[in-house]
Amino acid sequence: MSRTSMMMLILWMYIASAYSSGGHDIWNYLFGNNTYNKEVRPVKDWSTPTVVNISLSIIAVIDFNEVKQTIFLTSKVSFFWVDEFLQWNPTDFENISHIHLEQTRVWKPYIFLENSVTKQTELGTNSLKVIVNHDGKVEWNPTEVFQTTCAADVRKFPFDTQKCSMVFEAFGYTGKEVKMQSLEDHIDFHGYGSTAGWTIVETEMEAIVSDDGDDDIHIICSLTLRRNPVYFILNVFLPIVLLSFMNICVFILPVQSGEKASFVITVFLALAVFLTIVSGNLPENSDNVSMLNVYVFISTLLSVLIAIVTIVQIRLYHRDPELPVPNCLQSMAHLFTTHAKKFGKGKTTVKIKHSNGRMSGLSHDEEQEIPTVAYNTFFDEREKVTWPFVVKAFDNIFLLFFLVVNLTVTIVIFALAVRNEELQEDAHGEH
Template identity: 35%
Template structure:
C-alpha cells in the first residue's frame, strides 16, 4: 500500500513539473525586457538591408454591400498577418517556460497595409485595441478585423446576367522603400470557410497574389461575383416583354372603341418609366452601355411607330365612302386576300343589290366573250366590296404581324446576346 502511494506521489510531482507555466511576474519581466530597448520605427531585422516578409491571409465573412450605381464594394473580413520580428526573441527557460506573449498594437512594429482603392478616406489597417501575439522564435501574429469598403469598377453590359470582379489591394506606399517590406499571400485563394451567402451575388471564385507596383510590394485579393438574375428578370425583364406584347395588341381593338390612341400612348409612357427605373439601378457610364438600355430604346421606337400607324390607320378608317380606293390599294388588298378571293366574289355576287344586278345584266349583254364577262364582273364586285374600312382592317392585320415579329425578334436577340456573353 505504501509503495503504491509513493508511486502516485512521484507521478503527481512529475505532472506538476510538466504543466507548470510562466507566472504573472515571468510574463511582466519578459515584456519589460523585450520592450525596454525596442523601437517600433525600425524594421525588425538585424540586417537592415534585408526585407521583412509579411504573409497575409484574408478570411471573408460576408459581402456587406455591393452598390452598382456608386460602384462600392464592402466586405466584412478578418486578416491573419504574420512576420518575423528578430527583436522579439527569447529563451522560454529564462522566463518560466513562457513561449508566447501578447502586447499592444501601438507598442511594436507592425506592417502598414493601406487599401489602394478606398471609397472614403485613406487609412491603414488596424486599430489601437488590436493585440500582437509573439512566439519565442520571433514569429508575430496579428489578427485584425475590418469592414473593408473599396471602389469596384462595374461592367453591366449584359445586365442582369453580368459577372463582376472586385479587387482589394493593400500596399505599403509612402512608408517603405523598394525591398524593405515584401507582402506574400498565405494561399492562392481567399479563405471563405466561414462565408455567408449573399442574396443577390454568388461568390464564384477568389484569388490572392502579390506583385510589385512601382517601388512597392502589393498583395491583392480578387472576388469574382455572378449576379443571381431571377429577381431582376421577374421584376424588370418580363414586364418589358409584357409591355411590348400589349403594344402590338392595339391592332386587335376595334376602331369604334375610341381607345386606340390612348392605349398606345399609355404603353409608350410605361416603357419610358421602365427605362427610368432601369437607369436608376445602373451606374451612369457609357463604357459600356447596358444592352438592356438598347432593348428599351428599340421598344420605345416600336411603340412610337405603332402609335403613328394607329393614328394614320384611324384616318384611313374614317375616310368618306364617296372617295374611291386607289387601284394600287385594291391590288394590295387582292393580294392580301388571295386565298379566299374567289369564294368572296361568289358570295358577294349573290348578295348584291337590285341595282347591282341590273348593272350585271348590262355587263353581260355588252360583253364580247366569256373572259370579258369575268373581268368586268370582277371589277364590279371589287368596286362594291373593297372600302376604306376594309383597307383599314388590312393595315391592322399587316401591322399586327409585322410589329409582333419585330417585338419577338428584339427580345430573342437581347436574350441570346446576354446569355451567351454571360456564360
C-alpha cells in the same frame, strides 16, 4: 517583528513572485530595458528585408452599388512577419510560447487599402492585440469594413458577372526593405457563398512584381461575383417583355371601339417608366451599355412607331367615304383581308328558240323552248373597297410585321445576355 507581520511579508513576497513570473517576466525581458524601438524596422542586419505575408478572409459582402461602382466588404486581413527583437527561450519562462500585446506596442508595416473610396486610415485599433511567438513571429489580424472602387461591367445585366479587387500597399518602404507576399493564391470566404444578391464564384490573390525585377509592395485580392437574377427577371425583365408584346395587340383592337389611341399611349408610358427604372439601377457609363437598357429603348422606339401608325390608321378610317381608294390600296385590301372578296357558285339556264327547224334567237315564229341547259360556274365578286377595309388590311400587315420584329429582338437580346463568356480585363479597368 511580530509573527503576524512576518506572515504578511511572506504572503506579499509570494504574490510578488507569482506576478513577476511567466508573462510578466517575458514583458520585462523584452521591454524592461527600454531598448525596443517600434519605429525601427525589426531586423538586426539592415540589408535584410522584412517579409510580410498576407492572407485575406471575406466575412460578408454587404453591398455592391453598380451606380456608384463601389463595393462594401467585411474582411479579416492577417499579416505575418518576424520581429528579431521579440524572441525568447520558452524554457526560461515556464514554457510560454506566445504572448498578446497591443498593436501600438510593436513595429508593424503601415499598410492601407489603395483603392479605398473613404479616407485612408491605419488598419486595426489601438486596443487590437497582436500575437507574438517566442521565435519572433508576429501575427496581426485586423477586421475591417472595406469600401473600394469596382468598375462594373453591366452589358449583361441582370445576367452579369463582376470582378472586384482590393489593392493593399505598404506605405513608406521600398521593395528592398519590405517584401509583401500572399500566403495563398485565393481568398477564404467565411460566409455561405452568397450574400446581398450575389454569389462569389472565384477568388484570387497575387503580388505585383515591378518591371525592374524587385518585388513591389502591392497585393491584389480579387473576387468574382455572379448576380442572382431572379428578382430582376420577375420584376423588370418579364414585365418589359410582356408590355412589348402587349403593345402589338393594338392592331387587334378595332378602330370603332375608340380605344386604339389611348391603349397605345398607355403602353408607351409604361415602357418609359421601366426605361427610367432600368437606367436608375445602372451606372452612367457610355463604354458599357446594358443589353436590357438597349432592349427597353428598342421597345420604346417600336412603341412610338406603333403610336404613329395607329394615329394614321384612325385618320384613314374617318376619311370621307366619297374619296376614291387608290388601286394599290385596293389590291392590298383584297390581299390582306377576307371580307373584300367573295366567291360564289350558281346555275345558268339557256333558252333557245327555233323556227321551221332552223335555230334562231330572234324569230318569233313557232317558238319552242328546248330543254334547259344547266351548268355550274364560279364567279369572282369583289366588294367595293372602302377606307375601313384599308385600315383593316393595315392592321393585319402591322400585326405580323411588329410581331416578327419583337420576337427577333427579344430572342437576340436574351441569347446575348445569357451567353457564357470570359470577362474582359479592359471592361473592369485597371486598379
